[in-house]
Amino acid sequence: MARRIQTAATIAQRGAVVLALICFLTPVLWLVTVAYKPARDVFSFPPTLLFTPTLANFRQIFAIFDVPLWLWNSVLISFGTTAASLLLGVPAGYALARLRAGWATGLAYGFLAVRMVPPVATLIPFYLMMRDIHMLGTVWAVILLDTTANTAFVVWMMYSTFRAVPPEMELAALTDGCTMAGAFFRIALPLAAPGLVSSALFSIMLSWNDFLYPAFLTNADSKPLAVGLLSAYGTKDITWGTMGALAHFSTIPIVLVALALNRYFVQGLTRGLH
Amino acid sequence: MPRPRRLLLSQRRRLFFVMIGVPAAAYVAAVTLWPLTQGLVDSFYDDSLLRPGRDRFTGFDNYVAMVSDPSARRALVNTFAFTFAAVASELLLGFALALLLWRDSAFNRASLSLLLVPVTVTPLAVGLVFRALLAPEFGVIGYWAVQWGISGPRGFFADTATALPTLVGIDIWEWTPLMVLILLAGLKSLPHDVMEAAAIDGAGAAQRLVRIVVPLMVPTISLACLLRAMDAFKLFDSVFIITKGGPNDATNVLMFHAAKLGLEFFDIGAASAVSTVMLLCVGLLSFGFIQLMRRADARALD
Numbered sequence: 001m002a003r004r005i006q007t008a009a010t011i012a013q014r015g016a017v018v019l020a021l022i023c024f025l026t027p028v029l030w031l032v033t034v035a036y037k038p039a040r041d042v043f044s045f046p047p048t049l050l051f052t053p054t055l056a057n058f059r060q061i062f063a064i065f066d067v068p069l070w071l072w073n074s075v076l077i078s079f080g081t082t083a084a085s086l087l088l089g090v091p092a093g094y095a096l097a098r099l100r101a102g103w104a105t106g107l108a109y110g111f112l113a114v115r116m117v118p119p120v121a122t123l124i125p126f127y128l129m130m131r132d133i134h135m136l137g138t139v140w141a142v143i144l145l146d147t148t149a150n151t152a153f154v155v156w157m158m159y160s161t162f163r164a165v166p167p168e169m170e171l172a173a174l175t176d177g178c179t180m181a182g183a184f185f186r187i188a189l190p191l192a193a194p195g196l197v198s199s200a201l202f203s204i205m206l207s208w209n210d211f212l213y214p215a216f217l218t219n220a221d222s223k224p225l226a227v228g229l230l231s232a233y234g235t236k237d238i239t240w241g242t243m244g245a246l247a248h249f250s251t252i253p254i255v256l257v258a259l260a261l262n263r264y265f266v267q268g269l270t271r272g273l274h
Numbered sequence: 275m276p277r278p279r280r281l282l283l284s285q286r287r288r289l290f291f292v293m294i295g296v297p298a299a300a301y302v303a304a305v306t307l308w309p310l311t312q313g314l315v316d317s318f319y320d321d322s323l324l325r326p327g328r329d330r331f332t333g334f335d336n337y338v339a340m341v342s343d344p345s346a347r348r349a350l351v352n353t354f355a356f357t358f359a360a361v362a363s364e365l366l367l368g369f370a371l372a373l374l375l376w377r378d379s380a381f382n383r384a385s386l387s388l389l390l391v392p393v394t395v396t397p398l399a400v401g402l403v404f405r406a407l408l409a410p411e412f413g414v415i416g417y418w419a420v421q422w423g424i425s426g427p428r429g430f431f432a433d434t435a436t437a438l439p440t441l442v443g444i445d446i447w448e449w450t451p452l453m454v455l456i457l458l459a460g461l462k463s464l465p466h467d468v469m470e471a472a473a474i475d476g477a478g479a480a481q482r483l484v485r486i487v488v489p490l491m492v493p494t495i496s497l498a499c500l501l502r503a504m505d506a507f508k509l510f511d512s513v514f515i516i517t518k519g520g521p522n523d524a525t526n527v528l529m530f531h532a533a534k535l536g537l538e539f540f541d542i543g544a545a546s547a548v549s550t551v552m553l554l555c556v557g558l559l560s561f562g563f564i565q566l567m568r569r570a571d572a573r574a575l576d
Contacts, residue, residue, distance in 0.1 A: 013374050017374055017375065027404065027447070028403075031395075031403050095291035099295075116504040116508075116557065117553065118529055118556070120529060120533045120536060120537070121309065121532075121549035121552070123536075124309070124313065124549075129309075144305065147305075148305040148306050211398045216537060230398055240406050243402055243406075247396075250399065251399045254395075258391075258393070259390060
C-alpha cells in the first residue's frame with residue numbers, strides 16, 4: 001500500500017515536471033524548427049506542424065548578411081568582456097572575502113548593487129564620451145561598458161565563493177614561507193574553481209546576449225549577432241524562417257555552452273548562503 | 275645599523291588585499307559612478323543634444339515635467355506592477371518546481387539542466403519568438419487564442435488590458451527557471467535533518483514546509499527575489515521588440531521611457547531625470563531585500 005502511494009506520488013511528480021518542461025522548451029523548439037520551414041508553411045493558415053524541411057533560409061542569410069563577421073564580433077565582445085571581468089573581479093572578490101571587516105561586506109553588497117543601475121543611465125553619458133574620443137562604432141566601446149556591470153557581478157559572486165572557502169590552509173602555507181600571491185593562486189583559487197567557472201559562464205552569457213549597449217555603440221562593421229538579429233528583423237523581405245536560421249548562430253551556441261556547464265551555473269550565486 | 279622596520283604578516287596581508295581589490299573598485303567606480311553623477315547633474319539641466327551649447331540650469335523642472343507627464347506616470351505605475359507581478363509569480367511557480375525537483379535523481383538532474391534553456395536564450399530572440407507565436411493572424415498560440423475567444427480579434431498586444439500581463443507571462447517563461455535553480459541550491463544546502471523531516475510525504479507535510487523549510491529559506495528567497503526584481507525593474511527588451519510601449523502607453527515602462535527620451539529624442543535632461551527616479555526606486559527596493567538577507571545571514575552565523 002505504502003509503496004503504491006510512493007509510486008503514484010513519483011508519477012505525479014514526474015508528470016508535473018514533464019508538463020513544465022514542455023512549456024519551457026516548446027518556444028525554443030519552434031525557433032529551431034522554423035528555420036527549416038519553407039516560407040509558405042510559416043504563414044500557413046491555420047498554423048501547421050508538418051512540413052518538408054529546407055535549407056533555403058540558411059542559404060539566404062549567408063547571401064544577405066555577413067554572418068561570420070557578426071559571429072566574430074560576438075566572440076570578441078563576450079570573450080574580451082569575460083577576460084577583463086575575471087581579471088579585475090576575481091582578486092577583488094578574494095580580497096573582500098578575506099578582509100573580514102564590516103566595510104568589506106558592505107562594499108561587496110555595493111558591487112551587487114551596481115547590477116541595479118539602469119543601463120540607460122550609464123549608456124547616455126558613455127555614448128557621449130565614446131563619441132568624443134572617437135571610439136564609437138567599435139567593439140572596444142562595448143567591451144569597456146559591459147566589463148563594468150560584469151566585473152561588479154563577478155566580484156560579488158567570487159566574494160560569496162571565497163567566503164565559503166576556509167582560510168586556514170592559506171595561513172599555514174604563508175607561515176611555511178609561501179608568498180601571498182602563491183597562496184592565492186595555488187591554494188585559494190583551485191578551491192574556488194566551481195565559482196570561477198560559474199562567474200565566467202555568467203559573464204559570457206550576459207555579454208553574448210546583451211543587445212542594448214551594442215545596438216547604440218556599434219556600427220555595421222562591429223555589430224554582434226544579437227544586434228544583427230534585430231536588424232535582420234527590421235528588413236522587409238525577412239521571414240521568421242531566416243530569423244530562426246540566424247538564431248542558430250546567435251542563440252544555440254550560448255544555450256549549448258550553458259547546458260554543458262549546467263552544474264556550475266548557480267554555484268557562484270548561492271555558495272555564500274547558509 | 276638599525277634594520278628597516280618590517281611589517282607584520284597580518285599587516286602585509288591587509289595591504290595585499292587592498293592592492294588586489296583596488297583595480298576592480300576603481301574601474302567600476304569610473305565607468306558606473308562617473309556616468310551616474312553626470313546623469314544626476316544633467317537631470318537638473320535643460321540639456322538637449324538637438325540644441326547643443328544651450329544648456330541651462332533649470333532646477334527641478336525635468337522632475338516636474340515627469341510628474342505632470344501622464345505617459346511617464348503610467349510608466350512608473352507599469353514598472354512597479356510588472357515587477358511585482360513577475361517576481362511574485364516566478365517565486366511561487368519557482369518554489370513549487372524546486373520542491374518537485376528537490377530529491378536527487380537522474381530524472382531530476384536531467385530536467386534541471388533542460389530548465390536552463392529559457393534563461394540562456396538571447397532575450398532579443400525570446401521577444402521575437404513570442405511576437406511570432408502570439409501573432410493573431412499566423413502565430414501558433416495567437417491564432418488559436420483568437421479562435422477560442424481567449425484574446426481579442428487583434429491579439430493580446432493590441433488590447434490595453436492584456437498587453438502588460440502578456441509581457442509578464444513572457445518574463446515568467448524566461449526567468450522562472452533561474453528562480454528554480456537558485457531556490458533549489460538553497461534547498462539542497464539545508465541541514466540534513468531538516469531535509470529528512472520535511473521530505474516525508476503525507477499528512478502535515480505542508481505544515482512542516484511552512485514552519486521549517488520556508489523560514490530557513492529566507493536568505494535564498496531574498497536573494498532570488500532581489501536578483502529578479504532588479505532585472506524586472508529594468509524591463510526593456512520585450513517592450514522594445516514587441517509593443518514599443520503601446521497600445522496607449524499600456525506597456526510603457528521607465529527604462530523604455532528613459533531610452534526613448536534620451537536616445538530617440540536626445541533630451542538628455544528629461545531622460546536623466548527618469549533614470550534618476552528609477553535608480554532611487556530600485557535602490558529602496560534592493561535595500562529592503564539586502565537588509566533581509568544580511569539579517570538572516572547574521573542569524574545563521576550565530
